Amino acid sequence: MRKKLVVVLALLCVLAFCMAPAAATTSSDQTTKKTGMTVTPIVGDVMWPKGSNSGTVTQGETKTYSYTVPAGSTTLSVKVVWGTTASNLGLIVQTPNSIGYGEFDDATDGSTNGSLALQFQDNPLQSGQWLFFVRGKSVTGSQSFTITIVSS
Known part of the structure; x- marks a missing residue:
């Protein structure tokens, strides 16, 4: 027994x-509901800072970027631009407490145009180091891109 x-x-x-x-x-929808975070595509003009990071990825390769969100911020905007519909890049965003959002891609914002812009909102956002993973989702050869991140 x-x-x-x-x-x-x-x-x-x-x-x-x-x-x-x-x-x-x-999924990002379930995580959004669980944490209270709202993730929306950015449509239209945003005041992006002049500084951005650039990189290059190949098929399946991932590049990692970080951004420190200051205490009291309520909005985080991220934009990845690669400028061609012949390639598709993916974006995964990870909060300081390791909650992942994505994988977002070119079609996430409703337009397939070689760029992706998203806004993360919470009151307040978790402060600390956020990670951004840009992945070559569908790339022939290599694909250059820029990533711009701003919080307020």
């Missing part, structure tokens, strides 16, 4: 362990 109980408990532990990643992996 005791041996059967140990086997049943072991199976339950294995089952719980297998289900944990599925519960932790959520």
